[in-house]
Amino acid sequence: MTDRALFVVRAGALTTVQDLGRPGYAHLGVPRSGALDASTAALVNRLVGNPSGAAVLESTLNGCALRPRCPVTVAVGGAPCPVTVDGRPVAWGAPVQVPGGALLNIGTALSGVRGYVAFSGGVAVEPVLGSRSTDLLSGLGPPPLTDGAVLPLGQVIGGHARVDVVPQPAPPAELVLRVTVGPRDDWFTPAALRAFTTSTYRVSSASNRIGLRTEGPALERAFSGELPSEGMVLGAVQVPPDGRPVVFLADHPTTGGYPVIAVVRTADLRAAAQAAPGTPVRFVPVRRG
Amino acid sequence: MSGTSGSTHGMRALPVGDDALLVEVSSGEQAQALHAELLRRRAEGTLSVREIVPAARTVLLDGLDDPARLASELTASEVPPALPRTQEIIELPVRYDGPDLADVAVLWGVSEEAVARIHAGTEFRVAFCGFAPGFGYLTGLPARYDVPRRATPRTSVPAGAVGLAGPYTGVYPRSSPGGWQLIGTTGAVLWDHTRVPAALLSPGTRVRFVPLGRR
Numbered sequence: 113m114t115d116r117a118l119f120v121v122r123a124g125a126l127t128t129v130q131d132l133g134r135p136g137y138a139h140l141g142v143p144r145s146g147a148l149d150a151s152t153a154a155l156v157n158r159l160v161g162n163p164s165g166a167a168v169l170e171s172t173l174n175g176c177a178l179r180p181r182c183p184v185t186v187a188v189g190g191a192p193c194p195v196t197v198d199g200r201p202v203a204w205g206a207p208v209q210v211p212g213g214a215l216l217n218i219g220t221a222l223s224g225v226r227g228y229v230a231f232s233g234g235v236a237v238e239p240v241l242g243s244r245s246t247d248l249l250s251g252l253g254p255p256p257l258t259d260g261a262v263l264p265l266g267q268v269i270g271g272h273a274r275v276d277v278v279p280q281p282a283p284p285a286e287l288v289l290r291v292t293v294g295p296r297d298d299w300f301t302p303a304a305l306r307a308f309t310t311s312t313y314r315v316s317s318a319s320n321r322i323g324l325r326t327e328g329p330a331l332e333r334a335f336s337g338e339l340p341s342e343g344m345v346l347g348a349v350q351v352p353p354d355g356r357p358v359v360f361l362a363d364h365p366t367t368g369g370y371p372v373i374a375v376v377r378t379a380d381l382r383a384a385a386q387a388a389p390g391t392p393v394r395f396v397p398v399r400r401g
Numbered sequence: 402m403s404g405t406s407g408s409t410h411g412m413r414a415l416p417v418g419d420d421a422l423l424v425e426v427s428s429g430e431q432a433q434a435l436h437a438e439l440l441r442r443r444a445e446g447t448l449s450v451r452e453i454v455p456a457a458r459t460v461l462l463d464g465l466d467d468p469a470r471l472a473s474e475l476t477a478s479e480v481p482p483a484l485p486r487t488q489e490i491i492e493l494p495v496r497y498d499g500p501d502l503a504d505v506a507v508l509w510g511v512s513e514e515a516v517a518r519i520h521a522g523t524e525f526r527v528a529f530c531g532f533a534p535g536f537g538y539l540t541g542l543p544a545r546y547d548v549p550r551r552a553t554p555r556t557s558v559p560a561g562a563v564g565l566a567g568p569y570t571g572v573y574p575r576s577s578p579g580g581w582q583l584i585g586t587t588g589a590v591l592w593d594h595t596r597v598p599a600a601l602l603s604p605g606t607r608v609r610f611v612p613l614g615r616r
Binding site: 135136137138139140141142240241250251252292294295296340341342343344345347348365366367372375376377378400401 | 415416417418419421423451452453454455456457458459460461463464469529530531532533534535536538575594599600603604
């Protein structure tokens with residue numbers, strides 16, 4: 113077969129199609145979705161000559177294996193991992209030519225969590241509201257990859273990559289998240305606000321594309337009562353009744369009723385996407401702007 | 402504290418991260434009026450923003466160039482008056498056959514037939530959306546008809562189920578877990594991503610439930 117498509121040999125723990133997401137529909141209850149580490153998704157696209165909005169695959173911890181049905185240029189980035197074509201090691205973080213019918217294996221992450229795989233032409237599943245992203249909260253977009261699935265590839269329109277290899281930040285040994293305090297910091301006791309910015313939390317294994325959950329000191333509210341539902345932003349640090357902060361990631365709900373103690377700087381969310389369960393987390397307050 | 406911009410007019414603008422504002426007012430009606438005003442400003446090109454997300458008592462403005470300037474501008478102005486109800490009404494055909502209809506009748510202190518009559522006689526408005534794509538929180542029932550959520554949520558509520566929770570009425574756009582008190586069923590398609598617009602209901606939409614066979 114020489115059609116432009118990928119055959120999924122091994123889907124891995126959780127591999128989804130991701131692009132820049134579907135911002136602009138939050139008022140209808142539609143999460144923004146999109147690659148958790150958007151800069152890395154843009155980088156691997158650039159390495160294969162795609163525009164930054166082309167759809168890539170986002171894998172989780174143990175990679176995936178694919179058999180393209182046509183010759184394709186591939187680049188793998190994000191969590192460092194072994195990459196092979198028909199069993200032979202090839203470069204990570206650089207463009208690789210994969211012949212039609214060859215087996216491309218993205219191995220288990222050596223560190224970090226999420227791998228990004230770009231294919232020349234991009235993954236061309238049918239877009240929903242302008243995006244091909246899988247949204248795990250609302251179920252919009254294509255379902256997560258399954259063994260035996262076939263994904264269409266787009267036509268190659270661009271020329272060649274302008275960069276051969278670029279440095280990528282190593283996944284964090286400690287996750288330091290800069291936060292601006294508020295909007296609902298007044299819902300917490302002074303002791304809780306101090307604990308929030310001075311304690312070391314750990315990334316919980318219950319984390320997913322919706323939120324980075326943490327384990328650590330519970331943050332006590334200054335008063336009981338319910339907050340009427342209000343709009344939520346990417347990076348919002350919501351504190352549910354158990355008192356453990358949750359950092360909202362791309363598939364977060366558009367409204368919520370638990371108070372947001374602070375908001376993580378957008379630039380720090382790519383590191384959050386790569387923080388494995390157990391990684392220490394600190395919240396460091398910064399000024400706005 | 403978070404640098405709250407106060408106001409003597411009951412409108413507060415709370416900064417959220419580096420490029421968003423949460424504008425808080427004192428009632429759901431004010432939130433709807435503020436939302437309409439902000440949409441008007443965006444349409445006329447005087448407000449540049451990625452998302453305008455109304456909710457129960459707030460409107461979130463996400464993706465602003467200069468949130469501090471807008472905050473001082475908004476809090477120096479009055480909450481806009483509610484707009485005249487000129488928009489057309491969406492009619493949702495309904496059968497009042499929900500499994501919690503009897504419980505709601507007890508909570509309201511009326512018969513099941515009266516629950517249907519009161520609900521179908523109410524003009525609703527979509528206050529905001531959330532929970533799932535196309536799920537609208539509809540207001541319009543008087544406060545005496547507020548009901549609690551079910552003590553135990555159902556693991557699966559079918560698409561089209563019409564439910565009550567707190568001051569809100571809602572219709573499940575697709576099958577999902579849910580804790581609302583179910584009073585009826587509609588065949589209307591609330592969400593279809595292949596349709597334009599995908600959502601039948603959006604914030605501000607006026608809604609009436611029309612019992613089947615009585616159109």
